[in-house]
Amino acid sequence: MTNKPIEIGALREPSHRVNPDQSLPAERWRIPIVLMLACGFAGVALRYLAREHTNADTFQFLMPWYAFARDHGIGGLAETFTNYSPFYSYLLLIATRFDGLAQPLSLVKALSAIFELGCAIVVARMVWRATRVPLRASVAFCAIWLAPTVLFNGAMWGQADAIWTFFALLSVAMFMRNRNGVLPFAVACSVKAQGVFLGPFVLGMILRRKIHLAWLAAIPGVYAIIAIPVLVAGRSLVSVLGVYLGQANMYHHLTMNAANIWVFAGGTPYTTGVAIGLVLAAASGLALSIFIAQSRRTGPEFILLVACASLILMPYLLPKMHERYFYGFELASIALACVNLRYLPFAVIAQVDGVLSYLAFESDIVMGLLPAALCNTFLAFYLMLDLRQGERGYRLPRLAWLGFAASTAGLFSYLLFAGAGLNISPAYMLAAGLAALMTLLLVKESRCASSDGPVPSH
16 A cells, blocks of 8 residues: 655656755745735635625524534534534534634634635645746635635635535645645545545546555545544434435435536436436546546646546536535636646636626526536536647737626626526627637637747746
8 A cells, every 4th residue: 555656757847947945035935925915814804894694504504503513512413413524513613612702603604714724825835836936826825815716605605615625635735746645535525525526536646656446445434533523422323424325315406506517408307317417427537537547647737637627527517516516626727727827717717607606596696507507618628628638838818818808797797787587688698608709719719829839837
């Protein structure tokens, strides 16, 4: 159960990279540090302003869970008072220790904020190790900390997707450093079932690095270890093992506002759609794992690229997905964009699609799902092309960016003006069509090499 290290010399070094042992001039750190501090305080301020924002989930799930944890203390672990894994119950118990210092909802949201900060730090370190450019690492931190979908997910909704994503990103970061990242992946799966979205990537890296397959036993093993306190408290083994099965059976819709392939197949019978989706996801995930294992490409950019492919393919193909389940891809794509600017459109488009999806639950503006699903289709398709075709240069397609910004602004303006419900009209078709077309153009143009020759990736 040992790793077979890859040849360090095979890693393609960027042209500007310096010896890690050499200290950088202090001047190169001034702007990045100021930027991180400014964005750090801005992120805290935005989270403070959103501290009282609520939605239906707040009163149906979060507040009753918190109240139970506060009223029963550690003894409450014997009861199934959340529909999440035991890990989240422990976090709620920790939050209740500060009851009275802040409002309960603020304490619940603080749990998400802590792991959002952790995600920002992990991504910044990824980018720093890959590029050795302080400003890029600083931008990566700020982009994660202030990302619209991150603020929607945690600051506004109090959701816990930053928790599993933190451990998933930590797993990717360890593989980027030529270390075994299976354990943090196992923790991600033990936090929420969505951690499995990184599964094809992890399996591919296990096969690629010749890591013993026995390491896969860490996934149930870590879950069992984390569950020990609730089992000792008296909770039944059946309820502990059935957490994810209960979540899977909670809703009976092929899509829960997720901008994925099932937006286009709304008329498919539920049972048929679930079976088809599981087969598609399993087959695609296995194909991606085999590709990772057999690919001759190396380096941190390639590892980030295949991680992004895994994190978008799974929620895109699987049925019963929520709008929040592209969270891991949205953050990983920011890391990839900071390593190679050619992927900047991917990160920006992912944020736009995420916000369009969040509006479906936040304001019942469901008409944003169709263009968001179409644009996610473009992202998935071009990521697969990049895996097959390898690296190319980057150029700034100014007209494509301008068209994307204008059309996207027009689409958001129409959706917010038209309001909730199904508002199919010529104006909607025009706005959605233009936004999708300019997204396609932007992704295509950003992948082309400049006329002056390839630009270094880093």
